[in-house]
Amino acid sequence: VIFDAVRKRLEQKQDWAGRRVLVTAGPTREPIDPVRFITNHSSGKMGYAIAAEAQKRGAVVTLISGPTSLGAPAGVEVVPCQRASEMRDLVMEHLENCDVLVMTAAVGDFAPADIQKEKIKKSGDRPLVLNLQPTPDILKEVAAKKTHQIVVGFAAESENVVQSALDKYQRKQLDLIVANDISAPGIGFQSDFNQVQLIRGVDNIETLPRLPKHEIAGILLDRIRDLSK
Amino acid sequence: VIFDAVRKRLEQKQDWAGRRVLVTAGPTREPIDPVRFITNHSSGKMGYAIAAEAQKRGAVVTLISGPTSLGAPAGVEVVPCQRASEMRDLVMEHLENCDVLVMTAAVGDFAPADIQKEKIKKSGDRPLVLNLQPTPDILKEVAAKKTHQIVVGFAAESENVVQSALDKYQRKQLDLIVANDISAPGIGFQSDFNQVQLIRGVDNIETLPRLPKHEIAGILLDRIRDLSK
Numbered sequence: 001v002i003f004d005a006v007r008k009r010l011e012q013k014q015d016w017a018g019r020r021v022l023v024t025a026g027p028t029r030e031p032i033d034p035v036r037f038i039t040n041h042s043s044g045k046m047g048y049a050i051a052a053e054a055q056k057r058g059a060v061v062t063l064i065s066g067p068t069s070l071g072a073p074a075g076v077e078v079v080p081c082q083r084a085s086e087m088r089d090l091v092m093e094h095l096e097n098c099d100v101l102v103m104t105a106a107v108g109d110f111a112p113a114d115i116q117k118e119k120i121k122k123s124g125d126r127p128l129v130l131n132l133q134p135t136p137d138i139l140k141e142v143a144a145k146k147t148h149q150i151v152v153g154f155a156a157e158s159e160n161v162v163q164s165a166l167d168k169y170q171r172k173q174l175d176l177i178v179a180n181d182i183s184a185p186g187i188g189f190q191s192d193f194n195q196v197q198l199i200r201g202v203d204n205i206e207t208l209p210r211l212p213k214h215e216i217a218g219i220l221l222d223r224i225r226d227l228s229k
Numbered sequence: 230v231i232f233d234a235v236r237k238r239l240e241q242k243q244d245w246a247g248r249r250v251l252v253t254a255g256p257t258r259e260p261i262d263p264v265r266f267i268t269n270h271s272s273g274k275m276g277y278a279i280a281a282e283a284q285k286r287g288a289v290v291t292l293i294s295g296p297t298s299l300g301a302p303a304g305v306e307v308v309p310c311q312r313a314s315e316m317r318d319l320v321m322e323h324l325e326n327c328d329v330l331v332m333t334a335a336v337g338d339f340a341p342a343d344i345q346k347e348k349i350k351k352s353g354d355r356p357l358v359l360n361l362q363p364t365p366d367i368l369k370e371v372a373a374k375k376t377h378q379i380v381v382g383f384a385a386e387s388e389n390v391v392q393s394a395l396d397k398y399q400r401k402q403l404d405l406i407v408a409n410d411i412s413a414p415g416i417g418f419q420s421d422f423n424q425v426q427l428i429r430g431v432d433n434i435e436t437l438p439r440l441p442k443h444e445i446a447g448i449l450l451d452r453i454r455d456l457s458k
Contacts (some may be wrong), residue, residue, distance in 0.1 A: 004246045026328075032267070033387075034412065035259075035269045035270060035335070035385065035387070035388050035411060035418075036267060037267070037268065037269070037270070038261070038265060038266070038267055039265070039266065040264045040265045040266070041264060041266070053419065069298045082415060097329045100296070106264070108265070109349070109350075109351040110349075110351070110357050113356070117387075118387045118388050119385075119386065119387045119388075119411070120338075120339075122339070122363050122366075124363070125362075125363055126363070127342070127360060127361060127363070128339050128360075128361040128362075129358060129359070129360055129361070129363045130358070130359040130360075130361055130364075131356060131357075131358055131359075132357040132358070132359055133354075133357075134351050134353070134354055134355070134356070134357075135283060138349075141239040156264065156348075157348065157368070158263050158264070158346075158347045158348045159347050159348075172296060182263060182348070183263065229444075
């Protein structure tokens with residue numbers, strides 16, 4: 001077993017050796033009251049696959065993760081969080097000590113303006129109005145603070161996928177954005193597969209076939225490695 | 230291994246043989262749009278423990294389960310669902326073919342009045358108002374339709390625990406209600422332990438110590454078995 005591990009390690013390309021990678025993954029949870037919260041369908045699989053692959057290829061990897069049911073990838077430091085604001089704080093704290101930031105997390109865009117201390121009671125047919133406010137824009141804050149870091153974003157869209165991703169790519173001053181169409185069946189959230197486009201501008205769109213997420217992770221790391229900075 | 234299984238089976242009391250048990254478990258999920266949803270912290274562990282224990286003691290068990298990360302208990306038919314309205318439909322469909330209904334599920338009390346077909350976009354600092362309406366009251370519908378069934382409810386409360394549970398016990402015409410205080414640390418949601426009270430009226434409150442959920446399941450099945458109907 002040890003021999004196998006050593007052999008695998010020797011065969012594995014170490015093209016990410018010496019690089020410090022920060023990955024965000026999973027959903028966030030925004031509490032409504034002590035029982036209920038708003039979240040999303042992200043499983044965290046894409047981010048965990050990128051973290052695991054970068055570690056295998058020699059990088060020092062920190063994974064800031066919302067709540068998922070996934071185990072920590074071997075050799076990766078996992079920092080758990082729940083709310084978007086907590087994830088923001090952790091990203092800003094770790095930013096200066098990383099060379100590459102890959103933001104796969106499906107950060108909740110809206111959070112309840114007031115968190116109720118006690119469980120909200122159902123009262124007959126009475127409706128409930130929930131006032132939500134936008135959560136911190138992590139990529140915007142990263143854009144303002146980054147120095148040498150390569151920053152990669154993800155865009156999960158249900159319509160106008162490429163145009164929305166291009167807008168986000170420019171607005172957030174990203175080096176690369178990974179777009180996927182969440183309205184397509186059999187890929188994306190919860191799945192072990194995805195079908196994505198790697199976008200670096202309107203004339204630089206690479207459409208990948210449907211692939212296992214760990215293979216997408218490998219290709220994405222190849223492309224990030226090749227970005228001349 | 231086979232010998233052990235046979236021995237265990239022979240040693241196991243079969244005091245639930247011939248009874249058909251319907252258990253609900255887990256949280257429900259109420260979609261906001263294709264990406265986001267409202268849910269709660271229920272892990273489903275209490276309901277899965279009751280289903281497993283009843284099956285071991287000879288019952289034929291159906292488990293209607295919201296999304297959890299738990300595996301199906303051996304010998305138990307698991308029927309998955311997401312929304313409160315789906316759980317209601319499944320409970321009403323299975324009700325006439327059960328003798329005992331144990332409703333452990335943390336059914337969402339409120340759901341968005343309109344489900345957006347496309348992902349809601351963040352637009353700068355603009356807040357979002359979410360109009361929620363009450364979900365179907367499953368226990369109320371069960372009370373109106375039940376014939377011979379024993380019906381057991383759960384009350385997860387963060388304040389006035391016993392009084393709230395007593396109210397629910399009477400209002401929903403339950404045979405027994407299990408109350409737990411979700412504001413207490415180290416028990417309840419997500420935990421393998423819980424600390425509950427079994428309530429059959431203001432003069433009939435049994436307070437159990439903090440116990441593993443599978444032991445609470447065993448005691449609860451003892452009490453339900455002893456209910457004279």
